[in-house]
Amino acid sequence: MYFPFMFSNLLDEALNVKFPTDLRGIHFDRNDERQVVEYELPGFKKSDVSLKLVGNVLDVVAKTEKKDKSLRLYVSQLVDKEAISSTLEDGLLKIVFPFKKDNKREIVIT
Helix, strand or coil: CCCHHHHHHHHHHHHCCCCCCCCCCEEEEECCCEEEEEEECCCCCHHHEEEEEECCEEEEEEECCCCEEEEEEECCCCECHHHCEEEEECCEEEEEEEECHHHCCCCCCC
16 A cells, blocks of 8 residues: 655655655745745735744745745755745745856866
8 A cells, every 4th residue: 555645754864854744835936046935825914924943944934924835945055045035925925946056067078
């Protein structure tokens, strides 16, 4: 039998990474220059949302008197942390993680 939640837990432990268990309302996009995460936050204003980056962990917390949502993202070493940006428009939080420019190098085979 296949149990996706067990695989996810094993993968979490093996990679020391926590994957969100509920991906509804979270969208990912990536190209060679950046990773983009879109997080649906209907009914929240900019003043209700905080983003805090500590080490390689970005915590997103949206909170009002009536509701709250949170998301924890692990930021890759390939990301230029100083250039991370975000916008909140029409209930959609968009976080852009640009990659460092010097991430690519050629490896010589000896």
